[in-house]
Amino acid sequence: MQDQLDDAHRADAVEWGAARYQRRERDVRVQELDDEALVFDVRSADTHHLNRTAYSVWRACDGLRDMATIAEGLCATHDVPREEAEQHVQRIMGEFAERDLVWPA
């Protein structure tokens, strides 16, 4: 039973790692401030503050790089272990999706 669950988790992780997202470029206005950014969503009139980590993930969402690659990039630029980088990317992508700032490529 445990083996089956572990296999399922591994399969989910592989699926998540292979996912690609495209950041929204229409109807958003981005103001880069040092290594952070404000993203203004013209449709909802909401403004989002992207800290250094979130902004680097946002920039990496080009529809070509998958999540595993983005997490790997975060390890290098932010000097964090792989597992922590994956957790950050997963959480940030969840927030982006909730705010309609990215979509699956």
Add this chain to the structure above:
Amino acid sequence: VQRVRLGVVQAVLETRFAGLLREFAGLYESFTTDEPVAGEIRVRVEKQPVSLRHRARYQVNVNDRLIFEPTRPDELLPYVEWVTNWEVPRALPDYLHLHASSLEVNGQGVILPGDSGSGKSTLALGLLTRGWRYLCDEFALIHGRHRTLAPFPRALCIKRPSYPVAESLGIELAGRPHYLKGAKGYVRFLSPCEISPHGIGRPCPIRYVIFPTYTAGAEPTLTPMTRAEGAFALHKVCFNLFGCKQLGLDVLADVVRGADCYRLVSGEIHRTCDLVEGLVTEGAAGAAELSRQCVAV
């Protein structure tokens, strides 16, 4: 009729109430003008006819729109101020309007954004007694194209809980009339010339953005914010982010690019003013040293 030119804002008060005109003229005696200009804010105060069903009421109109119907004469001056503020974003579409006190010192603009009760007016008053120059206690008006801070030296409004602080700064309040300002309770007004004896500030670039939060008994401390944090916090206190001719967010981003942003926990007024003055005169290192001294005391 009393017409005043307050920095970039011109307003005219029309009323038959001699007492109200006298009080208004007393606050703004150095700012009166006879020349009407296009786009000036017209405030008219009149009395509603008494009927059997209604108590006597006053009507406070701005640019021919009825806004308030107060019942007491001591509410009139606060409502005149209130409707003038209300109309400023419409009268000045080229400016971004932030809820903030704004001051000028040595040609540098300092804005103190915050909601009502954050202590921005009291802090502004403390800094004015140290020779800083007044721009406004309720608004930071930022020109959309030039990104400069403009003066709108309306009378400074002191709420009743801040009377002792104002008196500790050497401001004589006894004998001045009290006014009732809605949910804010009783207030007193201070004339801009009186609180800014070194003159009203001139348009200037913004060098510091300081978000005060008053906490009784707290040690004053300044905490740096990133520019993005500063711009994000500024957008929350902006009245016309989408109404300004320039896109508001672009203006705010440019403002913070040229400014340092801080969170300020303000406590005892003199020490809080020492800290902010230290920041502006000696930079971040001076402020950090003063913060350490405050904590050590």
